[in-house]
Amino acid sequence: MRTFAKGTPVIVAEGLHKSYGDTQAVIDLSFEARAGSVFALLGPNGAGKTTTINMLTTLLPIDRGRASVAGFDLTGQPEAVREVIGLAGQAAAVDEKLTARENLEMFGRLYKLPRTERRARVEELIERFRMTDYADRTVGTYSGGQHRRLDVVASLIANPLALFLDEPTTGLDPRSRTELWEEIRGLADAGTAVVLTTQYLEEADRLADYILIMDEGRAVATGTARELKDDLKRDVLEVHFASEGDLARATEVLKGHVGEYGVAARTVTIPVPGGSASSLGLLRRIEDAGIPVVDFHYRRPTLDDVFLTHTYSVTA
């Protein structure tokens, strides 16, 4: 079986640009995704994640810049690229009128797998991904989790070196999501280079070895989850109030003493570079103003904080 040694750069993007008319969807994007690891493109809706995936899977021409998969140039050798990639998720579905087995059989034929190998591969995938119970029902009758799983499995039929998953878990219940995570992790551990897009910070945090945060077409931060959190170099204080009124009064009190802060659901989130001592100071000010505090948390930054820092200016 063809594989790359773990750590080999499989997907290489250099200065990618893509515009639709006047809208710049992707601006000067560069990254490398390596064999045996999961690379996450994390960003809000419209950040350019799907456009990036579409360029890297030959669905969209690249305006400027270069990209290659397994050494094959996207622009010059799209046919070769198609031989070594798998695509799943939002962008590439399966046929709803066919059964799982029929879908896998069809994709196997389109990859020109020889008949015996194809049959064996279809059975192997159905068994390995525990789809036996519903493999002969039409896809239209599947639950969201079963459907997504088949999406991913269908992209594995020809043992891709590079797997692209466009928001693979969007809309899934927590249990199906966790299961799919385990399967994606397993594929990466077996040597596949996985690129996935997600809006879920938790997903990137749990699954990705390397994260690129995108906003409005640009890479705004890259690194491992740990590196991104460390880059913030500040802990976070969250203070919960009983009412929106209390929250508003508290933010008035804090305004002169903190730089940026975020407000949501009767909670104020404040980055505190000074550590626990300055947190105590802030809490005391709130107490002195006579505003009752329901609860507070002092914590290390999460990927949420990183994400919000880089994608919106107000919040921390």
Next chain:
Amino acid sequence: MTDFSYSPPTTSDKLRWAFQDTATITWRDMVRTSRQPEMLTFAVIMGMFFLLLFNYVFGGAIGAGTGVDYIQYLVPGVFVITALQGAQQTSTGLAQDLSEGVISRFRSLPMNQVAVIAGRTVADAARNIIGVLLVAGVGYLMGFRFTSLGGAIAALALTIGIGYSFSWLGAAIAAKLRNPEMVGMLSMFWLFPLMMASSAFTPTATMPKWLKAFADNQPISVASDAVRALVDGRPAGSDSLFAVVWIVVLLAIFIPLTTRLYRKV
């Protein structure tokens, strides 16, 4: 980096792929059709509707006015119309396909991309054969007769041929618009004039001169006349040739056009 030997496909590889992929997509579309038999049922019910309406409502008047055995005149016309309906279903079906996610996956596969359309036109042609045979069965109950097996086979082949060439017209519209509702509405505009201003249901002799000129030469009339001659065992050479020319012309225009429209993202 490990090197992978990748030999680009030769021309003969590509040609073989084109056939294999078309066969795969044909299989897929036939399985789909078998799971939504409404499409076939609809085409056949339309055919029967035309048979009953024209034979029992207008048939007396048309037969008396022209002196033809009307059921024998009508059924071949309805064959062609049934095949034309099938072509319209290629259009709406393909538009539906193009609006679904599975198309993106096809685009990311190392396959012949036009096979997605070619496969559908072949599957629709297969469905048309069943539709036309069912219409022939109903016609038989109403007094319609083939005069020879050879004529019947030739008539069926020509019917499917003209239906197939119109499938590519339908596919071009679908590839351009990619919206099932719009494609459905638009199909009335090309389907209806071709159907009504033709010799499929009535002889064109009494039409105004300008309309007759169009009606006598447009593909549905030409095909209807040829199929009729083949069914009746009359010499059908020139009509058939004219019909085959239409088939070739339509395919020569719409296969490349559809391919171009489909490849454009």
